[in-house]
Amino acid sequence: MLIQFGHNDEVSSKSTNNQSTVEQYQENLRNFVREARDQKVIPILVTLLTRRNWGKDGKIHSDLTTYPNGMEAVAKEMQVPLIDLQTQSIAYLDSIGKEQGTKLGITKKDKDGHPQSDGTHLNWAGSYIFGRIVAESLSKAVPALAPYVKLTSATLPVEAELAMKVIQGAPFKIVLVGDPAIAPEGGWGPGFCATLTPNVTCRDLAQMGSTSTSYMEGGQWRSALAAKGQFYFLEFGSIDPSIDRSPDVTRGAMAKNLAEMVREVARRAQSVCC
DSSP: OOOOTTTTTTTOOOOOOOOHHHHHHHHHHHHHHHHHHTTTOOOOEEEEEOOOOOOOTBOOSOOOOOOHHHHHHHHHHTTEEOOOOOHHHHHHHHHHHHHHHHHHEEEOOOOTTTTEEEEEEHHHHHHHHHHHHHHHHHHHHSSGGGGGSSSSOOOHEEEEEEHHHTTOOOOEEEEHHHHHHTSSSSSSHHHHHTTTTTTTEEEOOOOTTHHHHHHHHHHHHHHHHHTTTSSEEEEEOOOGGGGGSOHHHHHHHHHHHHHHHHHHHHTTTOEEEE
8 A cells, every 4th residue: 555645734824624733644644554554454655746846946946845754754663665756756857857847747727817837736747757656666665566567667548648739739629429408509519619729629519409319320420420539528418318218218328329439439549528
């Protein structure tokens, strides 16, 4: 069991009842270790991934050293394997620099609605890089687990490669599929498409009066696939329950249809959202 806490424990001016002093944090860790061992589970402590706070010197200046130090003390006290991700993540980010390191995180909007870098959370690429660091460290901290760590880094899955391209501003296409709730004649589809950035092509192929069954059997689904979207948004249910069948049969048919749509999109290495 890999255990990592501390990002949200730190007591600050925005403290809540859920936050912990270092002393409380350490006692919580001790309890996790004791209870894991009581269940015959081997606990492994993992220090915090650093926040990406870059100084004027181009290096990481961590504001999270107190809690990792507290975790390290508990690891020594209770003889628990430790993965020092805090130190390793700082070293890695320092080695690649601010420009490349910033690309490993997600973005969020500031109070004025402008995108800005999130200094804590990771995107797909960041997850795979730091996940690999943890895995390699695990094989050293617990040698018995080394045979279960691949010798080479994992490659991003197709959907992750697409997501990273989107994050970097590459053009892509969204196709909307569904019934009146999303259709151009009165659904939310047109408003959704209108809010997207210029690099996004958005096609609303939902149809008034359609159910998931009629959409598939009437040829609309084939047309939607032919549009070759990279993301498919599927919404059905407004009309399906009104057809002359029992609710259980209706739910079963719609579930079957949606499952088939998802499978067909997946076979084309695209992404689906319901």
